[in-house]
Amino acid sequence: MKKIAVYTSGGDAPGMNSCIRAIVRGAAYHGVEVYGIVRGYNGMINGDIIPLNSQSVSNIIQRGGTILKSARSKEFLTTEGRKKAYNQLQAKGIEGLVAIGGNGTFTGAEIFYNEFKIPCVGAPGTIDNDLYGTDYTIGYDTAVNTALDAIDKIRDTADSHDRVFFIEVMGRDSGYIAIQCAIAGGAEAVMIPENLTPVSEVMETLQKGFSKAKSSSIVIVAEGDEEGNAQKVAQKIKDQMKIELDIRVTTLGHIQRGGVPTAADRILASRLGLGALEGLLRGEKNVMAGVVNNQLVYTPFHDTITKKKPVSEDLIRMVEILST
Ligand code: F6P
Numbered sequence: 001m002k003k004i005a006v007y008t009s010g011g012d013a014p015g016m017n018s019c020i021r022a023i024v025r026g027a028a029y030h031g032v033e034v035y036g037i038v039r040g041y042n043g044m045i046n047g048d049i050i051p052l053n054s055q056s057v058s059n060i061i062q063r064g065g066t067i068l069k070s071a072r073s074k075e076f077l078t079t080e081g082r083k084k085a086y087n088q089l090q091a092k093g094i095e096g097l098v099a100i101g102g103n104g105t106f107t108g109a110e111i112f113y114n115e116f117k118i119p120c121v122g123a124p125g126t127i128d129n130d131l132y133g134t135d136y137t138i139g140y141d142t143a144v145n146t147a148l149d150a151i152d153k154i155r156d157t158a159d160s161h162d163r164v165f166f167i168e169v170m171g172r173d174s175g176y177i178a179i180q181c182a183i184a185g186g187a188e189a190v191m192i193p194e195n196l197t198p199v200s201e202v203m204e205t206l207q208k209g210f211s212k213a214k215s216s217s218i219v220i221v222a223e224g225d226e227e228g229n230a231q232k233v234a235q236k237i238k239d240q241m242k243i244e245l246d247i248r249v250t251t252l253g254h255i256q257r258g259g260v261p262t263a264a265d266r267i268l269a270s271r272l273g274l275g276a277l278e279g280l281l282r283g284e285k286n287v288m289a290g291v292v293n294n295q296l297v298y299t300p301f302h303d304t305i306t307k308k309k310p311v312s313e314d315l316i317r318m319v320e321i322l323s324t
Pocket of ligand 1 (some may be wrong): 011102126128170171172221257324
């Protein structure tokens, strides 16, 4: 394989640039020509494909976002769109792909491989940490730390005013960001899609805390929680609680997607980027590189997108015990 291309797709994640850098530098080391596809699958369809070399990725290891930009492509969902993308890659003589992204990215990559047989290896880049086949995804650690910084600040004001804060964190239908934030932020309760916590249970926890002279509380709500978003949960509790609470709601939103990647994310991204590239050059295809128990492994795209990575029961239990 002499010519490959790399792209980032779906929601951006801190560390994507570190990953691009590792792929480009790794390709230079192995004497392989490397291209960057701009704006993910949309760039593939439109032929927005640029040459990259070691210098193109200087000074990006510490930058959030993605220098290749990202998009969620509707056209790639169509057969015609994917045919156009294939023609663009053929025209450039690209023989292999490295995809950096999450669920949607690998769903597209699997369909594309099945149709056109261009080998593709993925590197998991998403703040959600919702991919089977890797213990951690690129961007997750940074997102948790960004959210945690905000939660610590909210705790100060919650304490000053004796308030209850419901803080909504991202994660789509996964509760990974929420559970880590709840533990590290010392939250009184957490609501995640993997473990339905009825509002009655949260009310009980809050009630218990106040009866023990707690004067403020933090509840972390994952955006995909089945009881509804933080606003709805807070309203339900306000309506049903017997004691009057001074409640506020904060939705952290896209702040969690930006910022300087942590050391852990830069290292993970470098390892997974190089791992994906070297896997591709060795003949791996239709798989995602991941780190499981500190070992580099390759998992079929199909499994990464269809299998569920459970949130450890231990962690859920810990939130309950440590808020006592
Ligand atoms: O997948 C990353 C993520 O940030 C999710 O946590 C969130 O649900 C979604 O993307 C938001 O997507 P968008 O930026 O398209 O609104």
